[in-house]
Amino acid sequence: MEKGENKIKQEDCGEDNLGAGILTLTNKRLAFDKTNARIMDFSKHFGDTILDIKLDDVIKVWKEGLLMKKVCFTAKTNEGEQTYKFGVFNTKDWTKTIEKQIAEYKNQ
Template identity: 60%
Template sequence: MESDEKRITQEDCSEDSLGPGILTLTNKRIAFDKTSGRIIDFSKKFGQTVLEANLNQITEVAKEGRLIKKVRIKVKTDESEKTYKFGVYNTGKWEKDVKEAISKYSP
């Protein structure tokens, strides 16, 4: 993280196509780091960062689902647009926090 970057929220979750990891929202970006772990010794290791996008690259944030709730985040890059679906604990809070961070973002 940069010196002027502040973590807003972070959660251990799973993304539909990427699998388990840690989702982190800061005042500048959103990132998802893959994790791997073993149940036997309760260890968890950070893997590679598979998603890292500045807040101005996020084009849509919404919650979806009735039984299995997810927060949907659409990210636009120079090459394409990709939708990610994260199974977080409180989808409403994540949606609100991401939208608020985007509204306050200044590059």
């Protein structure tokens, strides 16, 4: 993490296209790290950071789904606009927290 960056929220989850990993929200960015798990010893290890998006690049945040609820966001990337959908436990809390951090980031 960068100087002055604080972890706000973190959860072990899965993304529709990226697979399983850990979603982290800080006061400056959203990041997704792949994880490697071993069933034999119940260990889980962080892998590569495959998603690192600054909060000012996030265009839209929403939640969707009835049974399989997901927190979703669209962001500007080098490849254009991309949409990501994460299966987190509390989609309503994630959505509100991301929106709050974006607002605070833009007001700095």
